[in-house]
Amino acid sequence: MTKVIEFKDFSFRYKKQNEFTLHDINLTINEGEKVLILGPSGSGKTTLGSCINGLIPFSYNGEIKGSCKVCGIETQEASIFKISEHVGTVQQDTDAQFVGLSVGEDIAFSLENDMVPRNEMLEKVKESATIVGMENFLQSVPYNISGGQKQKVALAGILHNDVDILLFDEPLAALDPAMGMAAVDLIDKVYKEKKKTVLIIEHRLEDVLYRHVDRVILMSEGRIVLDTTPNELLKSDLLKKNGIREPLYISALKNAGVKFDKDDNIDNIDELNIDKYKKNIIADFKKKKKTVNLSKEEKIIEIKDVTFKYGDFTALKNISFDICKGEKISVVGKNGAGKSTLAKLLCGIIRPSEGEILYNGENYLKFSIKELGRIVGYVMQNPNQMLVKDMIKDEIELALKLNGFDEKVTEERFVETMKMTGLYSMRNWPVAVLSYGQKKRVTIAAILALQPSVIILDEPTAGQDYNHYTEIMKFITDLNENFNITILFVTHDMHLAIEYTDRAIVFADGEMIGDDVVYKILSNEEIIERANLKKTSLVTIAKKAGIEPEEFIEHFIEREKEERNNG
Amino acid sequence: MDDKLFITLVPGNTFLDRLTGKTKTRLFFLFIFMLVATWDIRVIIPCFVVSVIGLLSIKPDKKKNIAITIFVLLMNVFNLFLVWFIEPDYGLKMCGGSTVLFQFTDYFIVTSESLWYFGARLFKFMASFFFSLTFIQCITPSELAAGLHSIFVPYKICMVVSLAFRYIPDITRDFTNIKISMQTRGMELDSKKTKVGTRLKQYVLILIPLIITSFDRVGNIANGMDLRGFGKKKDKTYYAEHEDTKADKYLAIVVWILLACFIALVVKKTFFPGPYEVWCPWCL
Numbered sequence: 046m047t048k049v050i051e052f053k054d055f056s057f058r059y060k061k062q063n064e065f066t067l068h069d070i071n072l073t074i075n076e077g078e079k080v081l082i083l084g085p086s087g088s089g090k091t092t093l094g095s096c097i098n099g100l101i102p103f104s105y106n107g108e109i110k111g112s113c114k115v116c117g118i119e120t121q122e123a124s125i126f127k128i129s130e131h132v133g134t135v136q137q138d139t140d141a142q143f144v145g146l147s148v149g150e151d152i153a154f155s156l157e158n159d160m161v162p163r164n165e166m167l168e169k170v171k172e173s174a175t176i177v178g179m180e181n182f183l184q185s186v187p188y189n190i191s192g193g194q195k196q197k198v199a200l201a202g203i204l205h206n207d208v209d210i211l212l213f214d215e216p217l218a219a220l221d222p223a224m225g226m227a228a229v230d231l232i233d234k235v236y237k238e239k240k241k242t243v244l245i246i247e248h249r250l251e252d253v254l255y256r257h258v259d260r261v262i263l264m265s266e267g268r269i270v271l272d273t274t275p276n277e278l279l280k281s282d283l284l285k286k287n288g289i290r291e292p293l294y295i296s297a298l299k300n301a302g303v304k305f306d307k308d309d310n311i312d313n314i315d316e317l318n319i320d321k322y323k324k325n326i327i328a329d330f331k332k333k334k335k336t337v338n339l340s341k342e343e344k345i346i347e348i349k350d351v352t353f354k355y356g357d358f359t360a361l362k363n364i365s366f367d368i369c370k371g372e373k374i375s376v377v378g379k380n381g382a383g384k385s386t387l388a389k390l391l392c393g394i395i396r397p398s399e400g401e402i403l404y405n406g407e408n409y410l411k412f413s414i415k416e417l418g419r420i421v422g423y424v425m426q427n428p429n430q431m432l433v434k435d436m437i438k439d440e441i442e443l444a445l446k447l448n449g450f451d452e453k454v455t456e457e458r459f460v461e462t463m464k465m466t467g468l469y470s471m472r473n474w475p476v477a478v479l480s481y482g483q484k485k486r487v488t489i490a491a492i493l494a495l496q497p498s499v500i501i502l503d504e505p506t507a508g509q510d511y512n513h514y515t516e517i518m519k520f521i522t523d524l525n526e527n528f529n530i531t532i533l534f535v536t537h538d539m540h541l542a543i544e545y546t547d548r549a550i551v552f553a554d555g556e557m558i559g560d561d562v563v564y565k566i567l568s569n570e571e572i573i574e575r576a577n578l579k580k581t582s583l584v585t586i587a588k589k590a591g592i593e594p595e596e597f598i599e600h601f602i603e604r605e606k607e608e609r610n611n612g
Numbered sequence: 613m614d615d616k617l618f619i620t621l622v623p624g625n626t627f628l629d630r631l632t633g634k635t636k637t638r639l640f641f642l643f644i645f646m647l648v649a650t651w652d653i654r655v656i657i658p659c660f661v662v663s664v665i666g667l668l669s670i671k672p673d674k675k676k677n678i679a680i681t682i683f684v685l686l687m688n689v690f691n692l693f694l695v696w697f698i699e700p701d702y703g704l705k706m707c708g709g710s711t712v713l714f715q716f717t718d719y720f721i722v723t724s725e726s727l728w729y730f731g732a733r734l735f736k737f738m739a740s741f742f743f744s745l746t747f748i749q750c751i752t753p754s755e756l757a758a759g760l761h762s763i764f765v766p767y768k769i770c771m772v773v774s775l776a777f778r779y780i781p782d783i784t785r786d787f788t789n790i791k792i793s794m795q796t797r798g799m800e801l802d803s804k805k806t807k808v809g810t811r812l813k814q815y816v817l818i819l820i821p822l823i824i825t826s827f828d829r830v831g832n833i834a835n836g837m838d839l840r841g842f843g844k845k846k847d848k849t850y851y852a853e854h855e856d857t858k859a860d861k862y863l864a865i866v867v868w869i870l871l872a873c874f875i876a877l878v879v880k881k882t883f884f885p886g887p888y889e890v891w892c893p894w895c896l
Contacts, residue, residue, distance in 0.1 A: 100835055126844040134839045141832035146621055146754045146778055146852075153851035155840040160849050170851070186621045188781055202840065392796045418796040425793050429825050430786065433794070433817045447798035491797065 049131075049209055049242050050074040050097060054111035057092060057101060066092045068267045070111075076209070079236050079243045081253050081275075084264035085288035085510035093264065094214050094246050096120065099128035116209055129155075133203025137215040139195035140187075148174070148190070149183035152201045173204040176238070177231060191380060193224035197231065204235070210242045211235065217249050218507070221379050221537040222579035229255045248510045250284070251292035251582065254312055263287060275312035280305045288512035290540065293601070294582035298322055300604050301329035314582050319589040326590045333600040343370040344406075345498055345531060346391070346421075351400035353386055360386040362555045363400070368499065368533070373525055375534045375542040375563065378552035379577035384535050387552070388501050391533075393417040415448065422492035426504040428484035437474050437487055441494050448495065458494050465528065466490040467520070482513045486520060493524070499531040500524075506538055518545050519609075539581060543567065543598065544605055551576045564598035618676070618748050619777060626670045628750045633853050635860045635867070637759025640747040642870040647740050649877045651706070651890040653732045660735045663742035670750045677745065688737050692730045696722075703729050707892035728892050753777035754852035767848045775833070786825060790818050 055070040067089045074080055084090040095101045096113050103125035113120045116131040136142045145151030152170045161169070174180040177197040182190065190198075196216060203211065213232060217225040233256035236243045247253050250261075254275055261278045263271040265287045271278060278284070284291050291299070294314050303322045310316060346368040353361040361383045368374065376384050389395045390402065393414045402409045404420055412420070425431050434440040441462055445455040463469040468490055471483070479487065485505070492500060505521065506514045522545060524530050534546060542549055542563055549566040551559035553575040559566050566572055568584050587597035623629055628636065647659055667677070695702060703725025704710045711724045751759065756777075757770040791801070799814050800806045806814075837843075856864075888895070 098839055100838070104835055104838060125838050126841050129839055129841055136832065136836055136839075138829070138832045138836075140782060141829050142836035144775060144778060144833060144837060146752060146774060150754055150851045154837075154842070157848050157851055158841040158844050160845050160847060163849060163851065163853065163855065166849070166851055184622060187778070389792065392792070394792050394795065414795050415798045415800060418798050421796075423793060423796045425789060427825065429828070430790050430821045431793050433820050444797040447800070495798070 046075040046077075048073050048114075049076050049116055050244075051114040052096075052111070053113075055096070055113050056108075056110040057096060058108040060106040060108075062107075065108075066267050067096070070113075070269060072262065072269060072272070074242060074244070076242055077240060078260060079233075079258045080245070081250075081258045081261045082244060082246045082264065083248065083250060083261050083278075083289060085248055085512055087266075088264040088287075089267040090246050090248075090264045091214060092267075094134075094212055094244070097210070097244070098132045098134045098212055099123070099125035129208075130206065131208055132210045132212055133206055133208040134212045134214065135196065135199045135203065135216060137218050139192050139199065139219050142199050143187045143195050146186060147183065148179055148185045148187075148194075148198050151187070151198050152179075152183075152205075154202060155206055169205040170201075173201040174198075176204060176235065177201045191224065192219045193221075193227060196220070196228060200231070200235065204239070208241070210244065213243070213245045213247075215247055216245065217247060217252050221577050222252075222539055223379070223577035225249075225252050226255055226579055229253060232256070248289060250289055254292060257313065263289070276310060279311050280309070288510055290511045292582055293540075293543075294586040296605075297583060297586060297597075297601055298326070300601070301325040314585050317586070317589070319586070323590050326586075327592070330590075330592055330597065330600055333596065334603060344368070345370050345404065347403040347406075349401050349403070351390065351397040351402060353390060353395060354398045360555055361390070364557050365400075366550060366557065366560050368531060370498065370531055371525065371529045372548060373522075373532050373534075373546040375536055375546040375549045376552065377537055377539075377542060377549055377576060377578060379537070382552040382576065383555045384552055385503070386555075388423060388503065388533075388535055391421050391499075391501060392423050393421075418444070418497070419448065419495045420497055420499065422495060422497035422500045424488055424492055424500060424502045424505070426507055428481065428488045431488045431491070432476050432484060435475055435477070437468065437476060437479075438472060440476060440487060440491050444491060444495050458496070462490050462494045465493060465524065482509065482517060485517060489521070489524075493530075497530075499533065501533045501535065503535045504538070505534060505536070506541055514541075521545070537578070539567070539579060543581065543583075543602060551578075553577075564595050564602065567598060568594035618745070620749055620752055623752055623755070624670065624750065626750070627859065628666060628670050628746065630857060630859070631750075631863065632856060632860050633751060633755030633757070633759035633850070634762035635759075635856075635863050636747065636751050636755065637763060638867045639863065639870070640743060641763060642867060642874060643743050644740055646870065646874050646877060647736055647743075649874060649881065651729075651732055651736070652877075653728075653735070653891065655873075655877070656732055656735045656739060660739040660742070663739045663746065666746040667742045670746060672745070672749050680745070681741075684741050685738065688734055692734065696726065696730070700726065702726050703892075706888060706890040707895045708888040709892065709895035711894075725892060725895065729890050732890055752852065754850070758850035758853035761848070761850070768843070771842070771848075779829070779833075782829075783822070783826060787818065787822055790821050794818055 052070040052072040055067065056065050057067040058065040070093065082090045082093060095105060097115055099120055101107065102109060102121060109121055115128055118127060120128060143151050145154055149170050152174055153166050156166045156169060171180060174183060177200050179194065179197050179201060182194065187195065216228050220228060229252060232243060232245065245253055258275055261273060261275050262269055263278065263283060270287060271283055279295050295311065303325045305311060344367045348364055348366055351361060351364045352359065376387060378384050390397060393409065393412065396410060409417065432440055434443060438459065441459050442455050445458055463472045466486055466489065468486060476484065476487065505517055509517065518541065521532060525532050534541060536542065546563055549559065549561065549563045550557060551566060551572055558575055559569065559572045567581055570580065573580055583598050583601055584594040587594040643659055646655060650656065700719060700721050701710055701723060703723045706729045707725040709725045713722045713724055715721045753774045757774040760770045760773065761767050795801060801811060801814065
């Protein structure tokens with residue numbers, strides 16, 4: 046076996062940082078392996094990737110100790126161009142790496158830089174576009190294709206170079222569940238057909254394990270914690286400790302008190318030998334509590350037969366539902382299904398073409414956007430797009446001042462909001478020193494200052510690992526429970542929907558195709574397919590064990606909630 | 613993509629559209645240079661005719677083009693009026709004659725030389741305008757990059773041009789999103805309710821996060837380009853630049869002829885300048 050990547054006592058420190066980001070890495074990857082590099086944010090997994098593809102030290106300067114060889118080349122001594130002949134990288138940000146103005150042009154980018162004549166280029170582009178299934182889109186412009194398609198283009202763009210190693214940096218971050226599955230599938234297909242070495246950097250373990258990987262390298266705080274097979278990893282208790290979410294079916298099995306034996310194969314749910322665990326699962330399921338239905342009565346928003354059109358295009362068709370005080374609702378569906386149109390409608394940025402929306406029984410057309418802002422708050426996905434002031438205090442007070450509150454009320458509301466959001470001790474901090482998660486909190490606080498009764502959160506957990514995710518979601522749940530604020534999550538994160546919301550509203554192609562309790566929605570296969578969602582592994586395992594999936598999911602959720610509440 | 617802009621992203625199917633970026637760019641720049649270099653109506657009128665034929669041949673969107681043409685025409689006429697207002701006998705300076713047609717006062721006179729000059733000037737500007745309009749509507753940004761490269765602009769600069777076109781719509785989208793979030797927080801951007809000064813200040817507030825997020829993106833774009841070997845070699849080939857068609861080969865001859873004309877014009881102007889800037893048939 047040839048070693049394609051070899052780290053020896055390797056450490057790295059970014060020039061601008063005092064601490065080393067990677068410590069004493071010793072790692073060998075052989076030709077033809079498919080390896081998952083797993084770790085929470087800040088564990089150094091992306092930095093490790095940058096060492097392999099040559100961005101370190103080419104684009105990011107710093108101090109290097111030890112050695113890192115890629116295909117026999119010592120990366121410190123070679124240029125990034127030399128390394129990119131061996132390593133092809135698909136980056137996380139699908140938009141930023143799409144530099145061409147058409148699909149074909151973007152796929153051809155590295156060929157252009159290699160000065161390949163155009164007639165050869167055409168053939169090669171066609172060939173690699175066919176591998177990823179984009180051959181009919183060569184003329185398409187980047188604005189008309191989805192994130193998943195952009196990622197395929199990025200992959201096609203490195204395939205024709207005949208590189209030895211394919212490196213995927215968080216390939217699932219920007220995709221909805223169904224696209225994520227397709228991406229994992231495609232990576233596997235390319236791996237098998239092209240016989241390349243494949244490295245996947247991710248923290249979404251369950252989604253990656255949808256297709257077999259040979260090895261998982263678990264990283265934490267810049268060190269390799271574990272280097273083993275997926276099977277061993279799943280049996281260990283290192284995942285939760287290191288801020289990685291276990292696959293749901295594994296958690297369900299562990300909840301049921303299952304103990305895994307040495308030779309149990311558990312990394313592929315379809316090949317799981319369920320008979321062995323059935324007894325435990327059923328015994329545990331019998332402990333299920335009776336469902337308590339919390340009925341919420343006080344309607345605050347009523348949406349009645351609302352249709353919205355952009356020109357000739359109908360973005361929402363005859364939507365009707367009510368939102369009651371204190372609810373936690375997830376709004377799910379694929380991109381372009383109408384989720385963000387709904388959010389804009391509720392904020393009053395756009396108004397219904399037909400139908401009406403009532404706020405506390407009053408037609409909302411009579412409120413201006415500004416007035417609506419005090420009833421419905423909208424939190425954007427990227428906090429950097431929301432924060433405009435240097436100081437937290439100014440940021441929070443901005444909305445109050447814009448709404449014409451006097452100084453005394455502004456000060457009172459500021460203090461109150463800071464206490465509500467647990468930011469009181471940071472109230473005089475500048476925004477620049479905050480972490481991503483803290484910034485997110487500040488944006489929520491900035492919205493809360495106006496004391497809206499409903500908050501819409503757009504993908505609140507996007508791009509965050511399990512620890513940060515749990516932290517943010519606990520924060521939001523507390524707001525909901527302690528202050529009875531209604532929360533709408535616009536999301537395609539299934540975990541979020543399952544664990545933190547009571548009700549799910551599902552959109553597909555501008556229509557509302559489901560509005561029900563979350564576990565009912567998630568066990569309805571028709572809805573899942575139409576909305577580009579993913580069947581959770583809980584459904585699969587429930588079916589295997591012969592239990593009604595709906596109730597099994599409900600039981601699981603109750604179990605997890607209890608556990609969370611107990612610490 | 614915002615269809616208020618004139619940028620074409622997908623190549624069209626007319627004669628001009630099908631040419632290479634190289635031919636389009638070279639023709640465009642030569643015509644523009646010629647127009648800049650001369651005041652001679654014997655050069656301007658043929659150029660004007662070519663520009664109109666060019667524009668019509670690409671079957672442009674009528675509404676958009678007519679609207680902008682009327683706007684530009686009015687601005688030009690207004691501009692000429694101002695020139696006349698300040699210096700009614702401008703024709704004397706430019707053509708070397710002063711044949712009075714009417715006289716409003718002693719100062720405000722209309723001379724046929726001034727009218728001749730104004731006519732030349734109007735045709736000159738409108739021809740350049742039509743060439744530009746034709747050019748931006750029949751070239752994709754990628755072809756433009758290739759075309760610029762063919763007239764010896766370094767390829768890194770050409771890349772900057774095409775990247776700018778690539779990311780303008782993305783930045784517009786970010787801007788809209790930030791604006792929406794600020795509006796829901798109570799920022800009043802309605803022109804009827806807010807003074808211009810306040811509105812300007814508020815737009816500056818929106819720009820801050822826009823700039824910060826755009827900088828983040830620039831870093832990612834640069835990494836993506838490095839990883840795919842941008843800057844590896846001294847030169848670059850272009851996927852968007854197809855092989856020369858027959859028309860391109862014939863037009864290459866036209867390009868040489870135009871270049872010769874342009875040089876002739878410059879030579880004449882530099883070494884054999886006439887007494888007056890504008891040629892006028894009756895002022896010889």
